[in-house]
Amino acid sequence: MNDLLPQNATTWQFIESSFQHLMKQYGYGEIRMPIVEKTELFKRSIGEVTDIVEKEMYTFEDRNGDSLTLRPEGTACCVRACLQHGLLHNQQQRLWYMGPMFRHERPQKGRYRQFHQMGVETFGMAGPDIDVELITMIARFWKVLGIEDDVRLEINSLGTSTERTAYKKLLVEYLTQHKDKLDDDSLRRLNTNPLRVLDSKNPDLKDIISKAPKLLDHLDAASADYFRQLCASLDKLKINYVVNTSLVRGLDYYSQTVFEWVTDSLGAQGTVCAGGRYDGLVEQLGGKATTAIGFAMGVERLVSMVEQSATDIKPAAPDLYIIAAGENVQQFAFSVVETVRDEIPALSVLLNCDGGSFKSQMKKADKSGAANALIIGEDEVAEKKICIKNLRNKEPQQKLTLTELVQFLK
Ligand code: ATP
Numbered sequence: 001m002n003d004l005l006p007q008n009a010t011t012w013q014f015i016e017s018s019f020q021h022l023m024k025q026y027g028y029g030e031i032r033m034p035i036v037e038k039t040e041l042f043k044r045s046i047g048e049v050t051d052i053v054e055k056e057m058y059t060f061e062d063r064n065g066d067s068l069t070l071r072p073e074g075t076a077c078c079v080r081a082c083l084q085h086g087l088l089h090n091q092q093q094r095l096w097y098m099g100p101m102f103r104h105e106r107p108q109k110g111r112y113r114q115f116h117q118m119g120v121e122t123f124g125m126a127g128p129d130i131d132v133e134l135i136t137m138i139a140r141f142w143k144v145l146g147i148e149d150d151v152r153l154e155i156n157s158l159g160t161s162t163e164r165t166a167y168k169k170l171l172v173e174y175l176t177q178h179k180d181k182l183d184d185d186s187l188r189r190l191n192t193n194p195l196r197v198l199d200s201k202n203p204d205l206k207d208i209i210s211k212a213p214k215l216l217d218h219l220d221a222a223s224a225d226y227f228r229q230l231c232a233s234l235d236k237l238k239i240n241y242v243v244n245t246s247l248v249r250g251l252d253y254y255s256q257t258v259f260e261w262v263t264d265s266l267g268a269q270g271t272v273c274a275g276g277r278y279d280g281l282v283e284q285l286g287g288k289a290t291t292a293i294g295f296a297m298g299v300e301r302l303v304s305m306v307e308q309s310a311t312d313i314k315p316a317a318p319d320l321y322i323i324a325a326g327e328n329v330q331q332f333a334f335s336v337v338e339t340v341r342d343e344i345p346a347l348s349v350l351l352n353c354d355g356g357s358f359k360s361q362m363k364k365a366d367k368s369g370a371a372n373a374l375i376i377g378e379d380e381v382a383e384k385k386i387c388i389k390n391l392r393n394k395e396p397q398q399k400l401t402l403t404e405l406v407q408f409l410k
C-alpha cells in the first residue's frame with residue numbers, strides 16, 4: 001500500500017480530472033460506494049473459484065461477528081448500491097466511480113495491495129451500441145493522456161451461459177488430454193472452473209491454451225451476430241483491435257463482450273483497462289434481469305505510463321510568493337493576499353509564515369518555483385504599497401498600491 005506524495009500527485013490529478021471531464025463529456029453520473037461490503041457480496045458475484053475470492057480478499061469479522069471485506073473491485077459494490085437505492089427500476093444508468101481497491105496479492109511493479117481504479121458501469125442497455133460507446137470513450141481517454149500509441153485493444157466474446165456450459169465440456173475434454181502438463185492451479189480449476197485455466201498467467205501453459213478449442217467458434221447465431229456487429233462498428237470508427245480468443249477475464253460474472261487494453265511498456269503487468277458485459281449479475285444479486293456492461297482502469301498503471309510518456313505535466317508551482325519581513329508587517333500581508341485571492345481566484349499564492357529575515361524568505365521564494373514575489377517590509381506597510389519582483393527574469397522591481405497591483409496581476 002503506497003503513500004502518494006505531493007511531487008507525484010500532479011500526475012494523479014491530471015489523470016483523475018481528465019477522467020472526470022471525459023465522464024461529463026459522455027453524460028455519466030458519479031457514484032461513490034463504501035470501501036467495505038459484506039463478504040457474501042463478492043463471493044456471490046466474482047465467484048468462489050477465482051483468484052480474488054480464493055486468495056486475495058481482505059476479510060475480517062467486525063464486532064457483531066459479521067464477515068466484511070475491503071472491496072477488491074467496484075462492479076459488485078455498484079450493483080449492490082443500485083439495487084439498494086432503486087436505480088434500476090425501468091431506467092437506464094450510466095455511472096462512474098473512482099477509488100481504492102484492496103487485494104492481498106504478491107506486491108510487485110504494477111501490482112499493489114491497495115490500488116486505485118476508475119470505472120464505469122452501465123445498466124439497462126442490451127448493446128452492442130453501448131459496448132461501442134464504452135470502447136470509444138476509452139480510446140478517447142488514451143489520446144487525452146497522450147498514451148494512445150502504447151496501448152492496444154483485445155476483445156472476445158464469452159457468449160451466453162448456455163453456450164459456455166456446452167463449451168466447457170469441450171474444453172475439459174481437451175485439457176484432460178493434456179493433464180500431465182497442467183500446473184496445480186489449473187488442475188484444480190479443470191474441475192471447478194475450467195474457463196479460468198485460459199486466464200492462467202503461467203507461461204508454460206501458453207502453448208496448450210493457444211491450441212484449446214475456442215469459445216468464439218462455438219457461439220450460437222445470436223451471440224456470433226452480436227460480436228460481428230460490435231467488430232463492424234469498431235472498424236467503421238477506425239478503432240484498432242485484435243480478437244484474443246483466450247481472453248476470459250478473471251471474474252465469473254462476464255458474458256458476451258469482454259475486452260482489455262494492454263501495453264508492452266509496463267513489463268509483466270500489462271493490462272491497463274479491463275471490462276465486459278455482465279448481463280446476469282443484477283439478477284444474480286437479487287434484482288430483476290438487467291443488461292449491463294462496464295470497465296475498470298488501474299490508475300497506478302496509467303500513472304506509470306503517463307510518467308514514461310512525452311506528456312508534460314508540470315508540478316504546480318505557486319504564481320506568487322509573499323515575502324513579509326519586519327515588525328508588524330504580517331497583518332498588512334494578510335489583507336494583501338486575501339484581496340489578491342478575491343480578485344484573481346485562479347492565482348496560486350503562497351504567503352511566507354513564521355517570519356525569517358528578508359534574505360531567508362527570498363531563498364524560500366526562489367525554491368518555491370514561484371514566478372513572482374511580492375515584498376512587504378516596514379516601508380511598504382507605512383506607504384500602503386507592495387513591491388513586486390520577477391524571480392525568473394531580470395526586470396526592474398515595481399512598487400504599487402494594492403489597486404495597481406491587482407490591475408498589474410490581472
Ligand atoms: P490481472 O490479470 O492483472 O490480475 P485482474 O483481471 O485481476 O488483472 P481486474 O479485476 O480486471 O484485474 O482489474 C482491472 C484493472 O485494475 C487491471 O487491468 C489493472 O490495471 C488494475 N489492477 C488489478 N489488480 C491490481 C493490483 N493489485 N494493483 C494495481 N492495479 C491492479
Ligand code: MG
Pocket residue numbers: 051250
Ligand atoms: Mg488479478
